[in-house]
Amino acid sequence: MTASPVQQAKLMITFAHIAAQGSISGAAAQLRLDKGAVSRQLRALEALLDTRLMHRSTRRLVLTEAGALVYERAQRVLQELEQTQADALSLRSQPRGVLTVSASVAFGKRHVVPLLPAFLQQYPEVELQLCLLDRHVDPVEEGVDVLLRLCDTPPDPLVAQRLCTIDYAVVASPGLAEGQGVATPADLRARPCLFYGFKSRSALWRFTQGAATQEVPVATRVSVNSSEAVRDLAVQGLGFALLPRFAVEDDLKAGRLIHVLGDHQAHGNLGSSLYALHLPGAHKSPKVRSFVDLVRERWSGDTPDWRTAAD
DSSP, X not given: OOOOHHHHHHHHHHHHHHHHHTSHHHHHHHHTOOHHHHHHHHHHHHHHHTSOOEEEOSSOEEEOHHHHHHHHHHHHHHHHHXXXXXXXXXXXXXXXXXXXXXXOHHHIIIIIGGXXXXXXXXXXXXXXXXXXXXXXXXXXXXXXXXXXXXXXXOOTTXXXXXXXXXXXXXXXXXXXXXXXXXSSGGGGGGSOEEEEOSSOOEEEEEEEETTEEEEEEEEOSEEESOHHHHHHHHHTTSOEEEEEHHHHHHHHHHTSSEEEOTTSEEEOSSOSEEEEEEOTTGGGSHHHHHHHHHHXXXXXXXXXXXXGTTO
């Protein structure tokens, strides 16, 4: 006789109950099966192993030598199953296990990393893996639980929780801002500009003031596919840069950069909102839910204070 591993495990679990109860009827009551089904499973296991596992007496079933050995192994199977059920229930009741979070490099370094010590202290049974990448991430292929992303429209079929609005600013070093003043967006046409991108020499920067919208073509000698590098070049005085406020708020506060055209609303191309994204059903996991709750609390509202993100 042959049986699949699943069938073998089922037969051994039934046998463990029979041995523990000492009778077919006792095991049947515990398993909520009829006595005939339990008896057939015992015979099937004996046929599978080609050995007698129990001696039948008028009052009780008694294990044979082989039966005692099989009972010991069957108990292990039953204990492993019970432990697996307990572990699965535990994962659903409190944050624990490995949590994988993805964010862009600049945002992750500046604003996600500072949150981790408090989160890990609050949830000591969570092991966190932070993946910082400036590219599209597939949560299924790459095993990511939570993605923190700047975008205008969240991608399907991910569940999206909007955290806050992302504001942008045109910034420059004090020396450049004072030496080559910018009074209107149109002035940027004749100014050295920096922007996020690769193999790009020109771009349109969009501004709004009240109901009016203005698009200004700007040119650059330097384009970089890293917002951090654009910020660094701006601090060094190489050009005016259009960057999200979260990337430059500390520099503005410290005076390393100056906000120009403050009476206009600048619009960047990295995304208008910050979202926490995860796969459907992932919110049932306490580790995912606790992390999303943390970032929602930290960055909720339309004007989060990025200057205090690392405090």
